[in-house]
Amino acid sequence: MSEHWKIAALEDGTGTIERLAAPRFRARWRTGLDDLDGFNGLFWTDEGAGEEDTITLHDIEWVDARPGQALFEALMRMAAFTIDAWIAQRF
Secondary structure (H helix, E strand, O other), X not given: OOOOEEEEEOOOOOEEEEEOOXXXXXXXXXXXXXXXXXXXXXXXXXXXXXXXXXXXXXXXXXXXXXXXXXXXHHHHHHHHHHHHHHHHHHO
């Protein structure tokens, strides 16, 4: 895993991710398609290879200024890839 990311699992089966390099942000994440109704504000979903591989980033908080749309999309893809790799290492 890159030194630019910090990932943690929470007891409820979700997790957190933090980007430590600019533009910095923190977000919650979850896998699967259950319980996707109650998000307030911005969220982003990577569909992966199927329902079980879906990663949704939500409750996104920017430490630095929010980037433009193209960089935002790239950062979310990188975050989802990093979470997926982190999950794969744990099993």
